[in-house]
Amino acid sequence: ASLPLIVSNLVNIVSADFFGLGFTEYASVMVPVDIAAIIATLVMLHLFFRKDIPPTYDLALLKAPAKAIKDLATFRTGWIVLILLLVGFFVLEPLGIPVSAIAAVGAVILFAVAKRGHAINTGKVLRGAPWQIVIFSLGMYLVVYGLRNAGLTEYLSGVLNVLADKGLWAATFGTGFLTAFLSSLMNNMPTVLVCALSIDGSTATGVI
Structure with missing residues (x-):
């Protein structure tokens, strides 16, 4: 589903940069391709695994969503950063601001919030990158x-x-x-x- 985004993988970044494609231009071309790929994938998965997919499941067996969130502040900030990144990619990139600079600002903000919360080992995150x-x-x-x-x-x-x-x-x-x-x-x-x-x-x- 991230196919229309230049930043989704290194192949997209290199291809778009080599041919001089902007974020909006790349997305406009790849959205129809992405939709076709998603539909084809879902159809094939359904055909092959329809017998293995249970019609219902017990919600009581699922853990509470709140237990999966270790740092609520980082979680909320992540959503805000994600929205601002998408806006920044579409609005600021045509003005000449590199996509990498926009992404770097978002990463720094999210890292700073996570470091302040101490719930996430940011040093380990950096070392494990x-x-x-x-x-x-x-x-x-x-x-x-x-x-x-x-x-x-x-x-x-x-x-x-x-x-x-x-x-x-x-x-x-x-x-x-x-x-x-x-x-x-x-x-x-x-x-x-x-x-x-x-x-x-x-x-x-x-x-x-």
């Missing part, structure tokens, strides 16, 4: 540009040009299968970077 993703990203860029220098993106650009010459459907399905195949070989993140460079180097423009 996946900082290795930064090193991974830097290494990935080196590998991708190495593949470009080796001629991979030039070859893929040629393939994309052939697909584009055959029309919209061939370009759409061909590109989809190509990226799916590459993702199965080397993960989706480097595939996105390789394909972005390949698209940039191809002669295809606009809507085919």
Whole structure:
């Protein structure tokens, strides 16, 4: 459901930044795609697991929602920050303020509230953050540009040009299968970077 949001994952961030897509523009394109993906997922889940889904369940077996909240102040602040973030993304990003800056402000506010409450071990949160993703990203860029220098993106650009010459459907399905195949070989993140460079180097423009 977070597919229309640029900040939902690193792939979205890199893709939108590479092609110069703003938060609103990206969301407007991806909302219909997101709706289709949600519907397809729910339909398939229902078809496969409909026999395992109980028609009713005993509410008494569920814990009280209040017991799941360790820090009420952080919980309430989180909702406020979430709303302000969405407003900020749509309103401030078109004014030239980076999405990263808006998200950073929200994170700092939420972290400060959590630290003041002492119910959440903020030090442990910082230590447990996946900082290795930064090193991974830097290494990935080196590998991708190495593949470009080796001629991979030039070859893929040629393939994309052939697909584009055959029309919209061939370009759409061909590109989809190509990226799916590459993702199965080397993960989706480097595939996105390789394909972005390949698209940039191809002669295809606009809507085919």
